[in-house]
Amino acid sequence: HMARRRKPDWLKQRPPSGQRFTEIKETLRDRDLHTVCEEANCPNLGECWSGRNGPGTATFMLMGDRCSRACNFCDVETGGMEALDPEEPSKVADAVAEIGLDYVVLTSVDRDDLPDQGAGHFARTVEAIKERDPGILVEVLIPDFRGDPALVDRIVEAGPDVIAHNVETVERLQWPVRDRRAGYEQSLSVLERVADTADVYTKTSLMLGVGEYDHEIYRTLSDCREAGVDVVTLGQYLQPSRSHLDVYEYVHPDAFETWRRVAEAELGFLYCASGPMVRSSYRAGELFVDAVLR
Numbered sequence: 001h002m003a004r005r006r007k008p009d010w011l012k013q014r015p016p017s018g019q020r021f022t023e024i025k026e027t028l029r030d031r032d033l034h035t036v037c038e039e040a041n042c043p044n045l046g047e048c049w050s051g052r053n054g055p056g057t058a059t060f061m062l063m064g065d066r067c068s069r070a071c072n073f074c075d076v077e078t079g080g081m082e083a084l085d086p087e088e089p090s091k092v093a094d095a096v097a098e099i100g101l102d103y104v105v106l107t108s109v110d111r112d113d114l115p116d117q118g119a120g121h122f123a124r125t126v127e128a129i130k131e132r133d134p135g136i137l138v139e140v141l142i143p144d145f146r147g148d149p150a151l152v153d154r155i156v157e158a159g160p161d162v163i164a165h166n167v168e169t170v171e172r173l174q175w176p177v178r179d180r181r182a183g184y185e186q187s188l189s190v191l192e193r194v195a196d197t198a199d200v201y202t203k204t205s206l207m208l209g210v211g212e213y214d215h216e217i218y219r220t221l222s223d224c225r226e227a228g229v230d231v232v233t234l235g236q237y238l239q240p241s242r243s244h245l246d247v248y249e250y251v252h253p254d255a256f257e258t259w260r261r262v263a264e265a266e267l268g269f270l271y272c273a274s275g276p277m278v279r280s281s282y283r284a285g286e287l288f289v290d291a292v293l294r
């Protein structure tokens with residue numbers, strides 16, 4: 001018998017508010033668009049959307065809200081895939097222009113059901129945003145496209161500024177954590193392909209607290225650096241519901257800070273955002289501008 005662990009204080013969220021928040025929400029609702037920020041009830045929403053110290057960041061979810069995969073840490077529903085909305089790329093581009101976002105993150109569900117796994121649709125959305133204003137920085141968080149280099153290249157050709165793909169966890173824990181179609185080597189190969197072929201920043205993310213050892217975290221970070229990854233983010237895994245993977249531990253903020261230093265000073269990442277509430281897209285705009293453009 002194990003006592004149910006209470007969430008430590010450092011994971012308490014502050015609800016977002018303010019006029020900017022209301023404005024963005026309305027623009028999204030009018031166009032029937034979805035952000036991960038809202039749908040995942042992300043604790044960083046207030047901080048990200050307002051972009052207090054630089055460009056604001058919002059993360060759009062493309063290609064519907066149902067996924068062809070079933071990762072054990074993820075709250076997105078599996079199966080019952082819907083047809084793509086051919087207007088989605090231009091709708092997203094219009095919303096980005098109207099809201100006046102300077103930094104956009106695009107991500108998607110996995111679409112193993114589509115012939116090109118959704119790569120074309122994903123790429124067209126990047127192109128639509130850049131056509132309206134090439135100055136808008138676009139980060140994409142892409143699926144693994146089952147490691148198909150041609151599909152990865154389609155995304156690269158669309159011209160995003162940052163290409164992210166998440167390894168999510170250390171090698172040993174890939175399968176309790178991710179869908180069986182995902183995998184450590186496959187994800188590293190996607191990152192490597194991007195780093196090798198394009199003049200673009202490459203980024204990955206790991207969840208801590210699923211049972212990984214320190215030496216495994218270190219090894220994963222090194223493998224990612226070796227694959228050419230520039231930026232890494234580390235955050236706490238939180239269980240979306242009782243039917244999802246258990247939290248193994250709540251990692252202390254000091255440990256996150258130590259990993260940030262190791263990643264930046266020792267392993268040479270351009271930057272590492274690391275903390276209990278950090279998500280892949282956490283203040284991505286501000287941090288990117290700080291690290292790269294200043």
Ligand code: SF4
Nearest residue numbers: 037042045048281282
């Ligand atoms: Fe949105 Fe990502 Fe920021 Fe969360 S961390 S509010 S999902 S941009």
Ligand code: SF4
Nearest residue numbers: 067069071074076110
């Ligand atoms: Fe969630 Fe992505 Fe896994 Fe689909 S592939 S279940 S969206 S983490």
